[in-house]
Amino acid sequence: MLKLFKTYRPVIRFILTFLISYFVMALGYKWYLDYSKTTSFQPDYITYYVAEQSQAFLNVIGYHAKIELHAGEPWVRLLFNGDYIVRIIEGCNAVSVIILFIAFIVSFASSIKNTLLFVVAGSLIIYIANILRIGVLTIGLYYYPELEHILHGVIFPLIIYGMVFMLWVIWVNYFVKQKKEHAPSKAL
Template sequence: MRALLVKYKSVIRFIVTFLVVYGVMTTGYNFYLNGSDGSKFYPDYLTNLVAEQTKALLNGFGYETKVLPHPNEPSMKIVINGKYVARVIEGCNAISIIILFISFIVAFAGRWKSTLFYCLAGSILIYAFNLIRIVILSVGLYHYPWRQEIMHTVIFPMLIYGVVFLLWMVWVNRFSKTIKSNA
């Protein structure tokens, strides 16, 4: 048993680090969500921010867009040219994806400065890409509502998770000291 632990020490360290970071960040995020009273920003600040930024981008592209609180659930409705096309829920704000991204990067840590910088830069990139994803999805739903299922459940999740995967691969192959030390 000891020989197996020694042999797979780096794998075990990765798994434990990943799970601890993911658990701590997810727990912290859940405390944030449960502590958000929704009085100023509905349903929570980050989801509200994503909805408002989506509105600003859509308006910038010439679509008359409004964002309204959903009356029956904690979400924001996106209305383009008077047509309700989508809703922004907590899962649309990319925070869960960013937590997953950061957990992996920390588990495959490089030097602390490069790890911190990559986590920050990657998080900003994921957030921005997610925002663009929501804008394109909203326009797609406005023009092609019958394609909702494939756009929302296949194409756009594949794109956002594909970006995260590419960022992970760049990290592992270019910056992580774990791979270099085992090579």
């Protein structure tokens, strides 16, 4: 059994690190969501801020967008050219995707500096892509409401999770391999 543990030690380390870091961040996010129920931002500050930035993005590219809050609704309404098109809920803020991304990167940690820089850069890329996703999805649903399932349920998740996967591939192939290449070789 000890030989088996030694053989698969890197895999076990990866799985445990991933699960622990994911659990800690998810628990922290849950505490944040519980706390935000007592604040004036609805449904929570990050989701509200994402809705606000999505509105700004749409307005900058020449459309008329406006967000609205309604008492008792756990989402932010996004009006597009005067029509209520989408609602932005807590799941639309990309925090869960960012937590998943970070847990993987931490599990394959390189140097502290590289890991922190990649976590910050990757999280920012995911966050910005999510704002663009909401904006483009809003435009798509305005002009093609019959494609809601394909746009919201297939294409955009494929894009956001595909992007996360590509960031993971870049991390493993560039930063983790780079760490191994610069590590001192062991004498046989």
